[in-house]
Amino acid sequence: MEQSKTNQFNVLAEKPVGSLLMQYAIPAIVAMAASSVYNIIDGIFIGQGVGAEAIMGLALTGPLMSLTAAFGAMVGVGAATLMSVKLGQKDYGTAQKILGNVVIMNLTLGIVLGLLLLVFINPILRFFGASDVTLPYARNFMSIILVGNVVTHMYLGLNALLRSTNRPQKAMCATIGTVVLNCILAPIFIFVLGWGIRGAATATIMAQMIMLTWQLRLFSNKDELIHLNRSIIKLDVKIVKESLLVGLPQFLINLCACLVAAMMTRSLTTYGGDMAVGAFGICNRFILFIVMVVIGLNQGMQPIAGYNFGARRYDRVLGVLNKALIFGSVITLTGFVIGVFFPTPFVSVFAKDSPQLIKMSAHALSCMVMMFPIVGIQIVSTAFFQSIGYAPKSIFLSLTRQLIFLVPAIFILPHLYADPLEGLWHAAPVADGLASVLAITLLVLQVKKFKKQMQAPVENMHTPL
Template sequence: MESNNKMSDNKQAALALGTKPVGQLLWQYALPAIVAMTASSLYNIIDRAMIGQIVGPEAIAGLGITFPFMNLSAAFGAAVGVGSSASISVKLGQKDYKVAQNLLGNTVTLNLIIGFLFMAISLVFLDPILRFFGASDVTLPYAREFMIVILLGNMVTHMYFGLNAVLRAAGKPKLAMYSVLFTVAMNIVLVLTFVWWFRWGIRGAALATVTSQTLAMCWQLRLFSNKKELLHFKRGMFKLKADLVKNIVAIGVSPFLMNATSCVIVIFMNNQFVHYGGDMAVGAYSIANSVVMMFFMFVMGVCQGMQPIVGYNYGAEKYDRMLRCLFMAIGCATAILLVGWGLSMLFPRQIARIFTTDETLINLSARGIKLDMLVFFVVGSQAVITHFFQSIGKVKVSIFLSLSRQLFLLLPMAFVFPMFWDLDGVWYSMPASDFGSFAMTIPMLMWYMKKFKSVDVKSEEL
């Protein structure tokens, strides 16, 4: 009896996505995600600051070389995590609980397979890959030491992020937040222990990351083992089903391409910075990238909060609620990035000093932060709209918007601009591509809005 009541409560939590006021829902779902992402950003800042202050500026540059690896790993994780969570949200909106359950099982299996294959292939070819990513004789040892530990824990990382995405889709945003907060808190404690106390260097930072994610994943597995939950593990659900995998991949291909393209871009940018400014320029790019991601994580929290609401109401054909949620999310994201833009324009040197005491690196980073974030306030709406199309399964549109900034604009600009402005040209390419992708995204949204509104009018007439 108690089990049935628990199941009924979980179904009610999912049904609330289509009935509660949209603003209240967005606050309910986005706030935990924002808190979690903010905590994650704080960890990344502390992690890089500890490495920069204790290990040295060369280690920061070496860490920057690993960004493409992290993006590529995230690409495969996102393909499964975002694809499955968006599919689950839509199925819950359609009240198809059996398929939603099987999607959870297929998410676990895909994460294990992909995580293992990525780890094995990357470890075999680690040094050549890092060289290709822009590592020099100075930065290669740091990058290698960090990535060996991260790759050994790759299956855990994929599983951890995938299950957290499913928690949000299943109407458990607070549990997803607790998972991230626990990971971040444990990360900070372990980084202080391994890097500052034991002096294990950059390897200690990687070990702290993998250990904290492993502990959080164990807790997630326990949650999904509870038979009282609407979505829980049971026999037979882990066998891959072609139609479900196809659905996950169809939606997940957009975030995969976005992250994979980020990998290509960071490789290219690292090589451009090495060519025009040397290892210290790569270190400055690493610092500027950390600052950008710190504020952008807030926006990702808004996007994650929006996703189950949009997906559910799209599945339930409640397009007016879906669009209301979208516009509220755009407003939140833009306001957040305006704050980030203001702080970066006013205090770039103070921000750079968090990561290093080296004056050369501080000067390069301060200028890089200002140039990189020149039009940062327009990025939020582009990110929210791209995630919106992911959430409703509009794969081709989402892919186009995902690739527009990085592949179609940033890559050619980062190649051409340095011919005119040297090192500054590499920095200029980033705000120019930000504004260009924003200008491409708005007309696309307006066109789709007309389609949704026309469907609503027809349904009212009937």
């Protein structure tokens, strides 16, 4: 019986990496795309049902959403990566304990962080650039989201583990289920019950809560090798430390995104007012959609790369990396074409009664996607180093894009353009271009090291976890 349970993971070391990547990536991509589509639809509901000012207020919640996501990702992504490596090493006992520790960590972080941020919600939003006009909308939305923060953390953490335990289709169903429920509940709460922007937030939390119940049921199945039971619901200091260390790059990515978004919204408020903040929020919905599709690809790559790295199958690690780089570049190139040549049709659905907002958003989008043809390489590279447990390199790539390149660009470029707002629209592509060149350089060096390891005696090979 135990042997039959462990056989489900052997496919990660035996099936051709191309078809295996598609098997894992397509459900994740569909799930992430569906989630991003809902993010777009949610914005349309709010824009059409509440108004352009609500869209501007919603844009201000981006930094705070990134902050809460940072902690959830540190646990979920870190534990999922560690899970894949341990399964590759056939350390099933530790893999089982990882599940229990994820539950405890998400419960603790979700509750504490949600309550803490809720207490200081007004000054936080003011720091992010909220005006007297946009503050009520941003506060009403985030208050609901923060109350349900523990649900969001648990839902995202268990979904990451579903992918790592060879159930990518279940993870996809959980995400799509959340999207479908959101699309049903949001218009009811916004239009029928008249709850406004609070209705959109309530629909999000309720949808996640329903799907979380289903996830817990899946992980309670004793026929699965990795399942919940009382014996694993206790903290293991070593697992906690390793999970958080591996998840640290994702934490820093989201934390930096929070800080950068805060700087961006404050600068936009200074140089363009609430209108510029709203345009930035609309553009971010499109950019997030493209990036999330690549992240879905990375989620498909992660268990394959992690398992085979743990099993010392470096040829398969490089094989899945090469294919992920190709697919990731195709995805971001598609985003470039749409953003540069067809921006107006996309942005128009958010603000049909505001021609000025539409014009500003369309121009901003065409600027912000200029480096998308090579951005896919940067996103895949950062995720790849994290997937094989090379946290320092993943952290370095994350920090350089956000802090070393983007932050200076936000402060410097407005002073180099006749229109400071134009400089802000070009800050992201400048940072993306520099970060992509750096990522390509590090990746080439790492590939050379792997090829040397493939030629070395087996006893000289090692893994960091």
